[in-house]
Amino acid sequence: MENIEKYYMLKEFYIPTYIFMPESSVEQVSQIPTCPVIVFINTRSGGQLGKDLIVTYRKLLNHAQVFDLRDEAPDKVLHRLYSNLERLKRDGDTFAAEIHRTLRLIVAGGDGTAGWLLGVVSDLKLVHPPPVATVPLGTGNNLPYSFGWGKRNPGTDSESVISFLQSVKEAREMHIDSWHTVMRMKCPKRSPCDPIAPSDLPHSLHAFHRVPKTDPEDMEYSYTYRGGFWNYFSMGMDAQVSYAFHSERKLHPEKFRNQLSNQKTYLKLACTQGWFCASLSHPMSRNIAHLAKVKIMKKSGKWENLEIPQSIRSVVCLNLPSFSGGLNPWGAPSKRKQRKRDLVMPPLVDDGLLEIVGFKDAWHGLVLLSPKGHGTRLAQAHGVRFKFHRGAADHAYMRLDGEPWKQPLPQDDGKVVVEISHAGQVKMLATKDCIAKGIHESPAMSTVHTDSSSSEDSDDDFTEERRNFGAALSFRYMSDVKKQ
Numbered sequence: 001m002e003n004i005e006k007y008y009m010l011k012e013f014y015i016p017t018y019i020f021m022p023e024s025s026v027e028q029v030s031q032i033p034t035c036p037v038i039v040f041i042n043t044r045s046g047g048q049l050g051k052d053l054i055v056t057y058r059k060l061l062n063h064a065q066v067f068d069l070r071d072e073a074p075d076k077v078l079h080r081l082y083s084n085l086e087r088l089k090r091d092g093d094t095f096a097a098e099i100h101r102t103l104r105l106i107v108a109g110g111d112g113t114a115g116w117l118l119g120v121v122s123d124l125k126l127v128h129p130p131p132v133a134t135v136p137l138g139t140g141n142n143l144p145y146s147f148g149w150g151k152r153n154p155g156t157d158s159e160s161v162i163s164f165l166q167s168v169k170e171a172r173e174m175h176i177d178s179w180h181t182v183m184r185m186k187c188p189k190r191s192p193c194d195p196i197a198p199s200d201l202p203h204s205l206h207a208f209h210r211v212p213k214t215d216p217e218d219m220e221y222s223y224t225y226r227g228g229f230w231n232y233f234s235m236g237m238d239a240q241v242s243y244a245f246h247s248e249r250k251l252h253p254e255k256f257r258n259q260l261s262n263q264k265t266y267l268k269l270a271c272t273q274g275w276f277c278a279s280l281s282h283p284m285s286r287n288i289a290h291l292a293k294v295k296i297m298k299k300s301g302k303w304e305n306l307e308i309p310q311s312i313r314s315v316v317c318l319n320l321p322s323f324s325g326g327l328n329p330w331g332a333p334s335k336r337k338q339r340k341r342d343l344v345m346p347p348l349v350d351d352g353l354l355e356i357v358g359f360k361d362a363w364h365g366l367v368l369l370s371p372k373g374h375g376t377r378l379a380q381a382h383g384v385r386f387k388f389h390r391g392a393a394d395h396a397y398m399r400l401d402g403e404p405w406k407q408p409l410p411q412d413d414g415k416v417v418v419e420i421s422h423a424g425q426v427k428m429l430a431t432k433d434c435i436a437k438g439i440h441e442s443p444a445m446s447t448v449h450t451d452s453s454s455s456e457d458s459d460d461d462f463t464e465e466r467r468n469f470g471a472a473l474s475f476r477y478m479s480d481v482k483k484q
Contacts, residue, residue, distance in 0.1 A: 006162070010060055013037045013165055017064040019099055020077075022084050029095055035169040036099050038081070038130075039066040040074055040117055042109030044253075045137040052156035053108055053137070060161060069113065075120045075471060082126065103130040104168060104429065110138025111231055112403035116203035118426050119228050119471030122178055131173045131427035135164065139245075140402050142231050142322040146349075147174065148431030171429035174438055176230060176349040177319055180423035180469060181205070181400065183225040185408070186415040196225070202403030204228055206470035226470035229400045232323055233420060235386070236288055236314030238359065239397035243404040288312045288358070291392050291409070296356070297383030297421075306379055312358035316375070317384055317420060320349055321435055329357040329375040343380055349436045352422050353380045386418040423469070 008031075015036045018024040039057050043050035057066045067077055088096035107117045114134045121129050136144035136151050145151040149167075154160055183205075201207060205227030288294070289308040294315075296306045308315065321328045330347055347355050357375035388396070390410045398407050398418075410416050430436065 009162070010165075012169065014062055015065045015099060017062060019084065019088070019096060020064050020081055022080075022087065026088075026093065032095060032098050034102065035104060035165075036102055037061070037065065037104050037106050037165070037168060038077070039106045040069055040077075040108070040113075041066065041135075042069045042107075042113040042137065044070065045109040045113060049153055049156055050108065050137055053135070053154070053161070056156055056158055056161045060158060060165075069109070069116075074107075074117050075123075078120060078124060082124065101128065105130045105132045106135060106164075106168060107132060108135035108137045110403075111140060111143050111401040112203050113138070114143045115228070115230055115401040115403070116471065118178070118230055119204045119469040122228065122424065122426055123468050123471050129427060131171075131429045133168045133171060133429040138402065140324060142320060142324075142402070146231070146320040146322045146434070146436045147428050148433035148435070150433075167431055168429060171431055173427050174349075174430040174434070174436070175425045176428055176436070176438075177352060178423045178426055178469075179229050179233070179317075179319060179354065180421050181225075181227045181229060181233060181418065182421075183407075183416070183418045185223040185225075185410075196405060196407065200405055201225070202227065202400045202405060204400055204403070204469065204471065205405070226468065227400060228423060228469040228471075229319070230426065231320045231401045232316050232318045232399070233384075234314060234316040234399045235291075235396060236312075236359075237397070238314040238316070238324070239399040239404045242399055242402070243397050243406055288315050290389070291396055292386040292388045295385040295387070296379050296381035297385075298379075298381055303383075303385065306356070306381075306384075308358065308378065309376065311360045312376060314359040315378070316357045316359070318347075318355045318357060321347065321437075329359075330355040330377060331375075343377070346437060347380075348439055350425060350438045352382055354382075354384060354420070355380055356384065382422055384420040388416040388418075390414065 011031050012034050013036060014033055015038070016027045016029055018027050039061070041050055041054045041057065043054055054066060054068055067074070082100075085096050085100045089100065105117065105121070107114050114132070118132060121132065134144040134147065134149055135154055136149055137153060141151040154164065196207065205225050207223065207225050287310060289310050289312065294306040294308055295303040297303055316323060316329055318329060321330070323329050332346070344351065344353060347353070356378040358378050359375050388409050393409055394411070395409055396407050398405055407416070
């Protein structure tokens with residue numbers, strides 16, 4: 001009896017093969033699923049867990065609806081799927097129309113993997129984009145934790161997966177802000193400020209080279225990187241530790257078998273990188289104020305300078321209430337501080353605002369473990385711009401949703417600028433344990449989204465680059481952009 005009940009329950013999530021493959025013949029389906037799902041699994045995540053998890057999902061569901069991200073990127077899968085759904089709908093297939101209307105996505109991996117999928121969904125610009133549930137298969141798991149899916153790696157047995165599927169069916173949809181990141185590097189020929197190799201970029205950041213119309217001897221090369229984030233962008237010493245961790249994992253993947261050992265390694269690297277004794281091992285020239293001039297976009301729609309204290313060695317632009325494995329750097333400022341600092345409270349995930357927080361060192365970060373702990377609250381803003389000083393350092397470390405990279409900085413006449421702007425919203429799936437808050441839960445909030453591109457002080461260099469994240473096939477077809 002149990003097996004029969006399980007069979008019919010799993011049919012609620014089942015999608016037949018012909019929905020994915022145009023060359024397949026249409027199947028007669030007796031039951032329309034109430035919660036059809038497509039599952040993307042990063043089998044490199046979670047040590048052995050990703051590989052075990054995909055075996056279980058493929059055993060319980062149709063093999064065709066469960067994808068290993070090592071074998072096929074989500075942009076290709078969704079591009080093919082939605083093209084086929086549109087064709088089937090035109091042919092009068094009501095089953096395909098229902099799949100299109102009720103589809104939900106599941107992504108299993110770290111925060112970077114989830115961001116990769118969210119970027120693809122955003123760039124496809126669907127009229128009815130599917131909501132996304134996240135399986136915590138990484139080390140930090142800030143995205144899953146924010147929406148109630150937990151931060152510990154999940155069980156991979158059938159009962160655990162069935163329980164998760166049931167939670168996906170019961171979950172509510174929730175909008176969150178998408179943040180577009182554009183980085184431009186202008187380097188004269190023979191400049192040491194070389195572009196970043198594509199293999200060293202996060203999944204959600206994409207390199208493009210604009211082909212110049214003329215090519216005089218002194219023509220600058222202009223490299224553009226486009227991407228986005230949903231949890232945070234960070235720069236400084238925290239990103240340096242993360243970069244060391246990811247580099248070590250690439251070299252010795254066999255050492256990173258489970259979440260607990262990964263977290264221990266991360267803490268060890270924080271010590272060896274000098275994050276706990278930053279004043280001794282970290283030169284002042286690498287502090288944020290020495291590296292870059294920071295501007296923010298506030299309610300007025302104009303850019304204004306943001307003063308960064310000289311002691312700040314790491315800055316975080318935060319969208320969700322979870323950072324570094326579930327900690328909240330913004331905290332809960334008192335009403336007096338809110339008025340004094342012109343802060344909008346509480347921070348919401350769909351209000352078009354980023355919370356910008358600074359940290360001095362790891363000891364400062366440990367303050368977050370206390371009930372009222374927080375970082376140095378710098379500002380709330382609709383947009384952020386970092387313009388790096390020439391010759392301040394030869395590189396800086398940056399992170400998008402947990403994925404770090406080592407960014408070359410300008411020398412001589414070079415230029416590196418990073419701009420973050422609001423870029424619409426995506427839909428997440430949230431459980432009853434969700435800690436993220438939205439405007440619909442705070443009726444008094446009536447924040448208006450401000451698009452930095454409408455600013456009087458807007459930089460024309462960024463006008464075109466703001467259009468997309470660059471994650472989906474539909475964006476890569478642009479004729480004036482050449483992929484590196």
